Amino acid sequence: xxxxxxxFPGSNCDRxxxxxxxxVTGTKPHMVWHGDSELPEGLGLxxxxxxxxxxxxxxxxxxxxxxxxxxxxxxxxxxxxxxIGICNGFQILTETGLLPxxxxxxxxxxxxxxxxxxxxxxxxxxxxxxxQAGETLSIPVAxxxxxxxxxxxxxxxxxxxxxxxxxxxxxxxxSARNIxxxxxxxxxxxxxxxxxxxxxxxxxxGSDGRRLFEGLLAAVA
Amino acid sequence: xxxxxxxTLKNGVLDPQGKAIQNALGGLGFEGVEDVRAGKIFxxxxxxxxxxxxxxxxxxxxxANTVIENYRVExx
Numbered sequence: 001x002x003x004x005x006x007x008f009p010g011s012n013c014d015r016x017x018x019x020x021x022x023x024v025t026g027t028k029p030h031m032v033w034h035g036d037s038e039l040p041e042g043l044g045l046x047x048x049x050x051x052x053x054x055x056x057x058x059x060x061x062x063x064x065x066x067x068x069x070x071x072x073x074x075x076x077x078x079x080x081x082x083x084i085g086i087c088n089g090f091q092i093l094t095e096t097g098l099l100p101x102x103x104x105x106x107x108x109x110x111x112x113x114x115x116x117x118x119x120x121x122x123x124x125x126x127x128x129x130x131x132q133a134g135e136t137l138s139i140p141v142a143x144x145x146x147x148x149x150x151x152x153x154x155x156x157x158x159x160x161x162x163x164x165x166x167x168x169x170x171x172x173x174x175s176a177r178n179i180x181x182x183x184x185x186x187x188x189x190x191x192x193x194x195x196x197x198x199x200x201x202x203x204x205x206g207s208d209g210r211r212l213f214e215g216l217l218a219a220v221a
Numbered sequence: 222x223x224x225x226x227x228x229t230l231k232n233g234v235l236d237p238q239g240k241a242i243q244n245a246l247g248g249l250g251f252e253g254v255e256d257v258r259a260g261k262i263f264x265x266x267x268x269x270x271x272x273x274x275x276x277x278x279x280x281x282x283x284x285a286n287t288v289i290e291n292y293r294v295e296x297x
Contacts, residue, residue, distance in 0.1 A: 058284075059286055062286070066282075066283060094288070100288075101288060102286055102288045102289045104234070104289065105237050105238055106237065107235065107237050109238070109241055147235075149234060149288070149289060150288070151233075174235070
């Protein structure tokens with residue numbers, strides 16, 4: 001599967017996700033610079049990595065969401081290309097409007113950096129097909145602004161349409177209804193604060209994250 | 222033309238930073254601070270011909286995230 005990782009000034013998980021994608025797909029991803037306005041043809045996945053794009057100026061992900069390459073990502077997503085945004089990538093996806101809601105400062109004001117229990121809410125998506133619904137994973141988080149906010153009507157709609165992919169097993173950041181990851185209505189765009197790319201092999205202390213990419217590869221290829 | 226754009230959190234959106242500032246004021250001995258909401262102010266110098274519609278678009282497209290924030294424009 002051909003994949004691309006978008007690299008912004010201030011991205012710092014771009015190489016982690018590149019290693020994870022190469023390990024699972026057997027092919028090196030295209031690393032696409034934020035100033036590019038075109039994406040490679042025939043992509044099976046576009047990844048927006050974690051980090052602090054543009055120094056998190058204005059709001060986390062706000063400037064990145066208006067960069068030329070992200071306009072191309074939005075168009076690709078609207079044509080059905082799978083897109084995953086992890087951590088800062090999730091913040092960028094909400095800022096583009098591809099995903100509803102916003103990520104705000106953690107309720108406890110602390111930067112939270114540790115493994116957290118993560119429950120799979122919906123195993124019917126291309127991103128979660130290798131998991132069982134209700135299964136609890138251990139995946140690391142590392143963020144200051146992961147407090148998911150959306151109005152009650154939007155939250156009800158997300159839950160009603162099965163668009164909550166993951167929830168925290170404990171309230172780590174004040175997120176509404178413990179939501180850790182959500183999908184768009186078409187199911188080809190996922191944003192999540194936890195870092196599956198940091199749990200790919202035994203040396204990482206587990207491989208719960210690997211199955212996300214394996215399931216995606218099986219679903220898309 | 223000088224613009225001042227004031228961005229504030231919508232009612233009902235929790236503001237952990239405002240809460241921390243409120244607690245810090247209490248810690249300094251200021252009593253009766255019942256609530257603090259943190260926001261942002263942008264001062265822009267724009268061409269006099271800039272239309273209200275364009276100013277509004279700047280706010281909606283970038284300066285404020287209307288999912289969580291309100292904005293108000295003052296012409297100085």
